[in-house]
Amino acid sequence: MDETLAPKKAGGVFSRADQLFKPVPLLGYLFGFFACVIWEQFIGDGLASVLGLPKMPVLFGLVTIFKVLAGIVSLLIKGNAFDWTTLVHIPAAVAYFFVVYLAPLTLVARATANLANGIARALQKFPLIVSALIQLGLMYSILHIWAEMSDYRLITLKLTLVAVLFTLSLNIINGYMGEFSCSHPGFMAIGAYMSSLFTVGLFANDKVLGEAVFTFSGAYLTFPLALLFGGLMASLGALIIAIPSFKTRGDYLAIISLAFLFIVKSFFENMQALGGSRGIAGQPDWSTLPVIFITVAFGVWMINNFVTSTMGKALNAVRDDETAAEAMTVNTRKTKMTAFMFGAFWAGVAGGLLAHVLRYVNPAMFSIQKLAEVLAMVYFGGLNSVYGSIVGAVSISLLGEALRPLEILKWIVIPLLLILVMIYRPTGLIAFKEFDTRQVFGPKEMD
Amino acid sequence: MPLLHVTDMSHNFGGLQAVSNYNLSLDPGQITGLIGPNGAGKTTIFNLITGIYRPTKGSVTFDGEEIVGQKPNQTSAMGLARTFQEMKLWRHMTVMEHIKMARYSKFTYGLLGAFLDTPNRRRQESDATDLAMEYLKMFAVDQFADQLVVNLPYGAQRRVEMARAMVIEPKVLLLDEPTVGMTPDEMMAMIDVVRQAHERFNLAIFLIEHRLRVVQELCQHVQALVFGKVLVEGSPDEVQNHPKVIEAYIGEQEVSF
Numbered sequence: 140m141d142e143t144l145a146p147k148k149a150g151g152v153f154s155r156a157d158q159l160f161k162p163v164p165l166l167g168y169l170f171g172f173f174a175c176v177i178w179e180q181f182i183g184d185g186l187a188s189v190l191g192l193p194k195m196p197v198l199f200g201l202v203t204i205f206k207v208l209a210g211i212v213s214l215l216i217k218g219n220a221f222d223w224t225t226l227v228h229i230p231a232a233v234a235y236f237f238v239v240y241l242a243p244l245t246l247v248a249r250a251t252a253n254l255a256n257g258i259a260r261a262l263q264k265f266p267l268i269v270s271a272l273i274q275l276g277l278m279y280s281i282l283h284i285w286a287e288m289s290d291y292r293l294i295t296l297k298l299t300l301v302a303v304l305f306t307l308s309l310n311i312i313n314g315y316m317g318e319f320s321c322s323h324p325g326f327m328a329i330g331a332y333m334s335s336l337f338t339v340g341l342f343a344n345d346k347v348l349g350e351a352v353f354t355f356s357g358a359y360l361t362f363p364l365a366l367l368f369g370g371l372m373a374s375l376g377a378l379i380i381a382i383p384s385f386k387t388r389g390d391y392l393a394i395i396s397l398a399f400l401f402i403v404k405s406f407f408e409n410m411q412a413l414g415g416s417r418g419i420a421g422q423p424d425w426s427t428l429p430v431i432f433i434t435v436a437f438g439v440w441m442i443n444n445f446v447t448s449t450m451g452k453a454l455n456a457v458r459d460d461e462t463a464a465e466a467m468t469v470n471t472r473k474t475k476m477t478a479f480m481f482g483a484f485w486a487g488v489a490g491g492l493l494a495h496v497l498r499y500v501n502p503a504m505f506s507i508q509k510l511a512e513v514l515a516m517v518y519f520g521g522l523n524s525v526y527g528s529i530v531g532a533v534s535i536s537l538l539g540e541a542l543r544p545l546e547i548l549k550w551i552v553i554p555l556l557l558i559l560v561m562i563y564r565p566t567g568l569i570a571f572k573e574f575d576t577r578q579v580f581g582p583k584e585m586d
Numbered sequence: 587m588p589l590l591h592v593t594d595m596s597h598n599f600g601g602l603q604a605v606s607n608y609n610l611s612l613d614p615g616q617i618t619g620l621i622g623p624n625g626a627g628k629t630t631i632f633n634l635i636t637g638i639y640r641p642t643k644g645s646v647t648f649d650g651e652e653i654v655g656q657k658p659n660q661t662s663a664m665g666l667a668r669t670f671q672e673m674k675l676w677r678h679m680t681v682m683e684h685i686k687m688a689r690y691s692k693f694t695y696g697l698l699g700a701f702l703d704t705p706n707r708r709r710q711e712s713d714a715t716d717l718a719m720e721y722l723k724m725f726a727v728d729q730f731a732d733q734l735v736v737n738l739p740y741g742a743q744r745r746v747e748m749a750r751a752m753v754i755e756p757k758v759l760l761l762d763e764p765t766v767g768m769t770p771d772e773m774m775a776m777i778d779v780v781r782q783a784h785e786r787f788n789l790a791i792f793l794i795e796h797r798l799r800v801v802q803e804l805c806q807h808v809q810a811l812v813f814g815k816v817l818v819e820g821s822p823d824e825v826q827n828h829p830k831v832i833e834a835y836i837g838e839q840e841v842s843f
Contacts, residue, residue: 441701448707449686449693449714450700456676456687463674465658466636466667468691468754477697523678571678 163248164583167255169277171248176284179239183288186238190231197291199240200232201541209544252583259582270580279432286428297431297496299536301489304435306516307442307528308485313514314522314570315446316478317458322380322396323486323513325403326373328505330487331494332407334369335419338362338495345421347414362425366434366491373487374480376403385475400510407502418501419494426495434492438485443525443574445481454478455523512539515557521567525574531567587650589614589790590635590666590758595644597634604630605814608644610792612758617784617791619801619822622811623834628794629671631811632760636668637661649757663691667756671763671794673747675735681746682731685718686711688753718753725749725779741772745779752783758790759783765800777803798826810834 179195187195196203207225214221262270286293305327312320340348342358380399384392408416445451453474456464465471494500512535520531535553542549560568588611597605604627612618620628633639635646637658646653653661662668676684693714699707722728725745730738735746744764751759764780765773777800784791784804795801801808802822809819812834818825825831 444703445700448695448700448703449683449690449711450695450697452679452683452687453690455679455683459676459678460674462638462658463670463676464687465638466662466670466674467688467750468659468663469687470659470690481701 159245159249162256162583163252164255164259164581165579166259166274166277167248167252168244169274169281170251170255171244171246172281173277174243174247175240176281178243179288180284183239186235190235191227192231192235195288196232196235197289198295198537198540200236201537202544203232204229205541206544209546209548212545212548256582259580263581267577267580271576274580275436279429282432283428293428294496295536295540297426297428298493299533300431300435301492301496302513302516302532302536303529304438304485304492305489305513306520306532307439307525308482308489309513309517310520310522310524310528311442311446311454311478311482311485313517314524314527315451315454315458316475317454318475318479319390319393320396320479320482321393321510322377322399322403323482324505324509325396325400326376326483326486327490327493327509328403328407328500328502329373329376330366330369330490331500331504332369332413332419332490333372333487334365334491335422335494335500336413337365337368338423338425339419339421343421343423345419347412347419359423359425362430362495365425366488369491370484370487373490374484377480377483378476381476381479385472385479400505400507404502404505407505414501416502418499418504420499422495422498422500424495424498426492431492431496434488438488439525439529440576442481442485443576445478446525447573447575450474451478515553518567519557519560521564521570521572524567524570524572526572527567527569530569588612589649590792591647592635593645595631595634595641595646597630597639597641603814605634605641608814608816610809612790612792614757614790615784615788616807617793617805619793619795619805619808620811621795621798621801621808621825621831626811627814628811629762630814632668632762632794635661636666636760659691662754662756665755665757666760667751667754667758668760669747669751669762669764671766673743675743675747675750677734677736679735680732681722681727681735681738682715682718684735684746684750685721685753686714688750689714689717721749721753725752741768741775744768744772744776748779748783752787755787756789758792761791761793763794763796765795765797773797773800776800780804798822802826 183195192203207228210219210221210225213219259270262273282296286296305323309320309323312318312323336348338361339345341352342354342361344351376399380392380395384395407413407418413419446454453464453469453471456467456469457471457474461471464474493504516531516535517528518531519535520529521527538553538556539549542552545552564570590610590612592608592610595605595608596603608631610618620631622628630639634641635653637653637656637660641654644654648661648664648666651664653664653666656664676687679687693710695704695707695710698704699710719728719731722731725748727738727742727745727749730742730746735743738746748764761780765776768776780791780793781804783789791804793801793804805822807819808822808825810817810825810828810831817830817834818828820828
């Protein structure tokens with residue numbers, strides 16, 4: 140293309156950064172991040188002690204900064220003593236972030252852009268799956284090396300990945316289909332309980348669920364079956380809601396699904412055979428990082444396949460004008476039921492993963508607060524968009540962790556942020572953007 | 587044997603008799619018009635035929651088959667396509683997606699294909715894209731293929747809506763005021779579009795229109811509907827000059843004076 144647009148005014152920092160990173164494909168960023176995590180392995184601890192930080196910052200320095208801020212807040216509100224020397228930690232954390240992440244990422248990503256584009260172009264000669272697997276493998280090794288540095292990182296990463304799947308599965312219903320469903324934590328609960336029933340009931344000795352039925356060394360290989368079972372039971376629950384709610388149009392789904400969430404929660408609270416309000420504990424440690432990464436990647440791929448097919452786009456047609464969709468041969472009822480059950484299935488799988496990350500499950504985990512959290516992720520990230528769900532889930536998860544030192548104020552800051560997004564971008568940060576896998580894994584062609 | 591045959595169809599909303607004892611017989615390749623003042627029940631007749639409402643009484647047969655009780659997605663898949671007075675396009679979808687969506691019932695890859703992106707699905711989707719492109723060219727909107735439909739000029743939106751109905755490959759097309767809100771030039775262009783579609787596919791068309799010019803240009807047979815009843819039917823000239831029809835239209839105006 141010889142479309143030589145005059146370069147925009149290179150005024151702001153952002154537009155300059157945008158120009159700088161424009162030719163960098165995903166593979167280039169992966170190279171950059173890879174360099175960062177390796178670099179941190181070597182200099183992380185040393186740099187932290189040189190900068191006077193008590194230990195290596197775990198979440199890009201965010202937690203360190205907010206810990207200091209939380210100290211100031213507690214001084215102002217409660218009058219607690221504040222150690223002013225910790226103020227130094229703020230610039231130190233910023234410097235750490237700059238030296239360990241930002242600078243190497245920028246340098247390597249920019250310097251290898253041509254090489255990365257060349258490799259990506261060469262990989263295009265093979266089926267897409269080859270390029271996708273190579274890049275996902277690289278992505279996994281980056282996450283693995285990064286998470287290996289501390290247990291806190293590992294658990295945060297695992298929970299974030301689970302949140303991505305959970306958010307995306309709700310986006311099918313609230314974004315692509317445009318209905319408002321409140322029952323998603325309920326589906327997650329069903330998935331968590333049912334997969335725990337499968338793993339703990341069959342393969343572990345437990346006070347509530349009894350002795351193990353089977354004991355063999357390869358038992359963890361049955362974990363996909365446990366997740367599948369959890370997901371299928373969740374979509375069975377969805378069927379119960381879908382039958383009455385999709386007969387008519389309107390706000391019925393919101394009300395019925397909210398009722399369903401409460402029913403599920405009190406069912407598990409009162410079900411003594413499943414541990415009552417104390418729940419089930421002692422899940423085997425099968426939700427390892429590779430298992431979660433593969434499951435989430437597979438889930439994202441499958442959901443993206445669905446929403447980009449004409450069958451899945453029928454959801455958008457139903458949302459934008461149901462009468463027209465029906466007049467254009469679309470079986471609207473089947474479309475809505477399928478999507479609702481499909482979304483519930485992945486919520487159930489996410490629940491199964493969650494139960495095995497935390498290695499316990501109880502009804503209190505699936506309260507209204509969980510609903511608020513996942514709705515925040517969906518609406519913050521962007522409706523009708525796979526990118527949006529990923530961005531929403533990752534940013535709200537990281538923010539939630541970073542703001543943890545602020546304790547109760549966290550629940551003022553996050554909603555406030557959500558309100559701002561709703562005012563300035565009512566459909567979320569990255570809404571209505573198609574996730575084209577070929578483009579994502581391919582080279583960035585310059586105009 | 588007429589293609590679309592409506593006998594003694596009646597419908598009431600609560601106490602209001604919206605349509606009473608309506609009859610229609612439409613042969614292959616025939617264009618019939620339906621005129622009448624606002625609120626006469628024209629669109630209701632469309633909604634009854636396509637299955638959005640279920641008639642209180644009477645029968646509708648399409649291609650020899652009784653279709654009362656069928657859902658709109660079933661009647662349309664059988665080949666009874668329609669357009670809407672207010673167009674009803676999907677605001678977040680591109681022009682191409684609109685046309686492919688109307689092929690929904692022709693896709694056979696099922697859930698497996700939808701979830702797993704099978705080769706079968708890829709083939710069907712790309713075939714549908716090719717076919718959709720042909721229809722977009724036919725209606726001269728191919729240059730907008732990847733644009734959101736809300737960004738198109740009004741006339742182009744109307745043509746997209748026609749293309750969307752035509753890609754179903756219907757035997758009967760129900761057009762609900764296709765020229766509403768158009769300038770005289772746009773109206774003449776639309777008449778050409780309808781005429782070409784009719785000639786090319788030997789389509790039977792049932793047309794609701796306010797503008798007598800359109801009816802005169804296109805229809806061989808016209809019904810005049812007032813208060814849910816067919817007052818007069820016959821050739822366009824006969825109907826247009828019938829004293830009862832004039833009275834119905836003028837009478838309406840007298841009220842507004």
